[in-house]
Amino acid sequence: MINSVNFIHKDHQYKSVFFETFGCQMNKLDAELSLGLLQEEGYRIVDKVDEADVILFNTCSVRQHAEDKVYSHLGALKILKKNHPDVIVGVLGCMAQKDGEAIFKRMPHVDLVCGTRMFSQLPELLLKIRNHGSHVLAIDENQIVNVKRVVTYRPNIYQAFVTVMRGCDNFCSYCIVPYVRGREISRTIADIKEEAQALVLNGCKEITLLGQNINSYGKGLDGNITLGDLLSELNDLAGLERIRFVTSHPADMSRDLIRTMCRLEKVCEHLHMPAQSGSDDVLKKMRRGYTAGYYREFVRYARELIPHLTVASDFIVGFPGETEEDFQETVRLMEDIRFQNCFIFKYSPRTGTKAAELKDDVPDEAKRARNIKLLELQKHISLEENKKIVGKEVQVFVEGASKSDPNRLSGRTRQNHIVVFNGSQELVGKLVGVVIHEVTDLTLFGKLTSCL
């Protein structure tokens, strides 16, 4: 939940907003940007719905479960809205884009439905409701998101996410993103650089570039611009220490990008590149545009150039028609690549996608068993790989107090390992050296050796 962050608001007018976010990192960043805009208008952020004049949910449509949760939250607001009709209730994001008008039909007490490309107009939309009444629908998918980021409204001073492109043109058969986020639109390098510069001047040391399909960044811009060009420009920013980017599609990866990563000292040695399956038959039905062999070969090439590169992946188990043999191909891919970590999902159809037209024929029991098998395998691989780091010194960017032990610090290596160690709060936001002496599958534990 982003509503708990502690920002200073511009004035003390009556307006207050409760804001809850579901889903991916881009949603969280959109929430941060929306709250920045609202705070500029004098809104105060509150933690409880019953203290708010405006209640907003920034939603996700990737899985049914996330949608059910939002509808349940909205349903629970019926009585509050009946007793306080002036309170504005709004649904933003992917679910708003996908369900549109239907949200008003199902939940008539909702006042605002604002899609994925309209949140930059939030202050005006709320004003419209106050002046002209409820049921404002804003889901124009052709809008270009143009938010003047207020860099001082950030929950974390040293790290920031920056959206570099929105939407996706790939239409993987199971995925709702192209329908709710629209077609790919890239921001210009000048625009992104200006935002990154402002963030750095405000204290930011690490930037993670976001895009649903980030390695096709540049499509549609003048002059054959690529993600490599953007990384090269950002690498020159004085004061910026690290650059990351997510999420990469294997079919859109280029060897050129790997060579650029290799050349730029601020770009971290980590790729989140979802394989989704190890079976060529399943990959074809998923419309992923590559084979397991291509994926293996690409990772081999990348590791040859960047020896310490870590690779993370997502997998879907139980896709329509997935046989036991298909699943074993996925197991083999996982064993061969030895990912750093993986997110594993049981397939569930999303209405409107191509895969939803296929028979969802893998029994839930089999989906569950395959999910558990991959989770266990990945846990085993992660632990074995982490053990190889014991005794070595790693460079850590200190992020703050450890979640599991607030008396210790937590940070990340360039390869995206989480590292926990003893140290004082003054180290937050700095690069330090840590020697690793103990590991689990998820965390490295070590001793501070130097401030770099």
Ligand code: SF4
């Ligand atoms: S590339 Fe990613 S976001 Fe785009 S359709 Fe495929 S899974 Fe969805």
